[in-house]
Amino acid sequence: MKNSKILWLFGLVLVLSAFLAACGGGDDTDTGTETTETEGTEGNGGEPDSVQELNLIQSAEIPTMDVSMAEDAVAFEILNNVNEGLFRLNEENIAEPALAEGEPEVSEDGLTYTFKLRDANWSDGTPITANDFVFAWQRAIDPDTGSPYGPYMMAGTIKNATEVSEGSMEVSELGITAEDDNTLVVELERPTPYFMSLMAFGTFYPLNEEFVTEQGGDYASNSETILYNGPFTLTNWDGTGLTWTMEKNAEYWDAETVQLDAVNVDVVKETSTAVNLYQSGEKDRVGLSGEFALQYAEDPEVLREQEPVLFYLKFNQERDGEETAMANENIRKALATGFNKQSLVDVVLANGSLPANYLVPTEFAFNEAGEDFREINGDMLGFNADEAKTYWEQGLEEIGETEVTLELLGGDTELAGKMDAYLKDQLETNLEGLTVNLKAVPFGVRLELDEAQDYDIQNSGWGPDFQDPMTFLDLFVTGSSHNLMSYSNEEFDTLIEQAKGELAQDAEGRWEAMAQAEKLLIEEDAAIAPIYQRGIMSLQKPYVNNIVKHPFGGDYSYKWAYISGKE
Amino acid sequence: MTQNYENLPKDSFERIARDTVQAEKISKPSVSFWQDAWRSLKKNKGAIVSLVLFGFIVIMALIGPILSPYEPNAQTITHANLPPKIPVVENLGIFNGEGKLGGKTVDLYEMKNVDQYYWFGTDGLGRDMFARVWKGTQVSLFIAFVAAAIDMVIGVIYGGISGYFGGRIDDVMQRIVEILTGIPNLVVVILFILIMDPGILAIIIALTITGWTGMSRVVRGQVLKYKNQEFVLAARTLGASDSRIIWKHLMPNVLGVIIINTMFTIPGAIFFEAFLSFIGLGLQAPDASLGTLINDGYKLIQYQPHILLFPAVVLSLIMIAFNLIGDGLRDALDPKMKD
């Protein structure tokens, strides 16, 4: 009799296996019936439906809705939709006047901007005044606020910001004054060609002083204790929950452009769950990461977007006070050319990312004639196994070693793990005598190791904070808080200094200097090795139209989005 | 009650002579505790099949990675995401290298020009799943066995001392255990993995840091039960030392419980490792354990079920085998269950 027990048991294991395997069979849900465009479905562009509700998924909760405290993608995205600054990025991602009435008056030396404000109201009906900006900016830079992004965005740009942030000057000395209710004057530290795009960034949004002071510590603790001035208002957010709604803001000055009545958002952290919600029709859009990107690559509802976020390897030249192997230029060049970026992008990432042989991303910065900054330098130091080998042998000879062991520091996400495993395999295969040890740590730990310069190679990434190549380039000047790998090239520093200083008013010369600096950094010094420029893949229902993707600040705008053909 | 014994035929009975030698003879052969346990375990078919199955898994975990022509971590990026293909079996219509692509079933091996056979398919980096599954099994079993062994050693010593000496020592030691069991082990494990360099060692230490308390409780209970029994008293009267009493008299009696407890610790450890992989605190890439493989695989369940299937089946089999062996041992070692 006992025998049958065993039979039952293994029978059940088989059933279980079949259960698992059966999932492979049942996947042809209802995809492939709608449109058949190959390059994604950017909506059908038809007449708007009567019900204008968008259902979205966010991958993380809102850490804060306080503009002065915001420092992450989720907060900035929502702020971008429920609030507004002097400028806003439009559908073409060009900063255009929002709360500012037309372009500002700029002084001859490029240091003083005078903005006229348009007639606009907060969501409670009180008018927005110049003083709201003064209050918000002073609050963001005030050391007592402890804002992380205030000092970061303002220091070196807005007059006296550095001194105020360090407490050596009063907040009132910050270069911003309200001449009257409708006139705002901003003084800069140095001419800043990309200043308009900064004005679209969350940290520079206004705050209603009376309201904020009245709420005190409760300000922005839930959706009821915030005033809004953007296309939408936030509702149903309890401050710690996983759900919220953005409703159309009737008080918004450009309310007639806004077509959506509501955007319902839920936080879903598991991509598999998010995809299931999309397939069940509860959600209209879902981001695909890692494995999912590969699975849905052929799906007709797939949408591919390019992001100006660049990932690269940082080569630490000095660890624990001693020079590492990567102090040698040939070793760096060997490492930089020793891995196949195309396969990485095609097979490992498979999400529409581009292999990068550059630092400043494509389709990010344009000159006045509308030419991409990328076109000047083109590709530099791409994958070439033979060249890498030559560099490697030369480098080894120069440092007098035959074997080198390096530690590759990376993130602890699944994708990062997979990517680093790939890089390890590539480098070890192409460069004989190299051993790469992987070290995967959470983001916070990586920052700490980065700061202590306690790593050999680091897989690092950077997204822009304003629309100018400088946001990428000045990371690597000697002693910058992001350099942290003992890279130092006087020529590079001079070029960056010139672009920031004397060439600031000379668009063409400045462009040229930055291009030269990039070439120096990547091609000649191989101080870093670019890996890829991130692409984003999502599934989006065909009835969703006009969600605008931004390169910096908040990732998406729903101001122009509408539903058409869902019914 | 109403049977009539008188009616029984006389020749049914035979008279035998009284024999003093026979009187003292024990007709059952003398068997030691272990022989006895083994005998009753042998009767439990579930446990025996599990034992064989587990033996097979252990052997595969050791030689599996060698059987495969590929290294567990070697990547052939052009061979990524291939479904399983097994010689001979492929003719039956399963494991024939066919998979879905854009909604159609195609022979992916043919499409990608792959001549080799990947018995369990490949993963997203073109690594051989056969080698990885068995390597992962090896790692998972290693973690579980070492963790269980450490738990056992600490638990037995701690519980033994506490139970045997009793009194104040027992009191203090039990308060410490009480506090330790009050800390959610989940939290301790997570915190320890956070502060240590992630890896096999960190996972083992984290698992054992509070894991031994269960064992110590059981051992203490058993020691308390036996230490006042007559045979211990007799040994003590005869002048046996403490260590002799512990090792020669108490341990053999407690051993059964220790083994059973360990049998249930091992699957628990394997499971916990899988859980750690899920929340991202498991083994580091590129190394694999059953937990990380399952965690990678469950996301691909709809399109590449083979990546989940094999490690999940191996894990389930290990769990089932251990539970049945544990059950069988408990029945075999428990005198109450004896027939």
Add this chain to the structure above:
Amino acid sequence: MARYIGKRLIYMFITLALIATFTFFLMKVLPGSPIASADKLSPEQRAVVEARYGLDQPLPVQYFNYMFGLLQGDLGISINQFKGADVTDVILSRMGPSAQIGFQGMVLGTFLGILFGMVAALRQNTWVDYTSTIVAIIGISIPSFVFASLLQYWFGLKWDLFPVALWKDGFMSSVLPSIALAMFPLATAARFIRTEMIEVLGSDYITLAKAKGASGSEIAFKHAFRNALIPLVTVLGPMAVSILTGSLVVEQIFAIPGIGEQFVKSIMVNDFSIIMGTTMFFSVFLIAIILIVDILYGVIDPRIRLSGGKN
């Protein structure tokens, strides 16, 4: 009894104090900064931000402040998960859903487990017995995240019987997560009850009851079941732990705004105050369960009470 409970409460308090101390210092050696944009700030500016959360004070002062706050039920302020929010508020706001699915899962699992175990014991060595044993073993053989996502895929997406995920449809939303959580209690209870019942069924007093002509169901429920149930209380502790562990996985997969889901996130973002607060919360929960189990056990089983009285 009152003295016993009083004594236990004192131990509980000491345990909690030690756990708090332990966690506090563990957090201090935890690598990584809780400030997300640390790499964007100059050292001076970072010092300013850290000062806001009291991270600049000497360790003993921080420790004293923390312990003093704990006494008053103040768990501190979240550093980056919910910037500036009271940790107590965060935990309270997340407790409801966790408690609901945890309770439902426990009740469902224990109920089904008892049922399975009983049927198995009464029909020992038949196909009923084997099936229930196997269901019980399978229940603890598949990792909960695999099981939960299979439930979601089949019952949510394919058959559309329950919501795929999210916490919007009241009870319906809680069904699948509760089932996922019920598996461990089910398996534990089923095996436990089966073993105990078989033992009880073989004991003398059942034979006596049979001899006296008691019916099958009377024996099963009145005698065997009641006695088999008592030891089940002892596994309530491990079950509670499994619910805790399970909540981390299940809440994440079903996108439920519970404590487990929030705890995983706080670990990922290094939010010290929330990690500490949640640890304390879990510890209180677990210690309370252990205490309740011990008291219950004393109440239910007369033998325990007797020996307790002698001491």
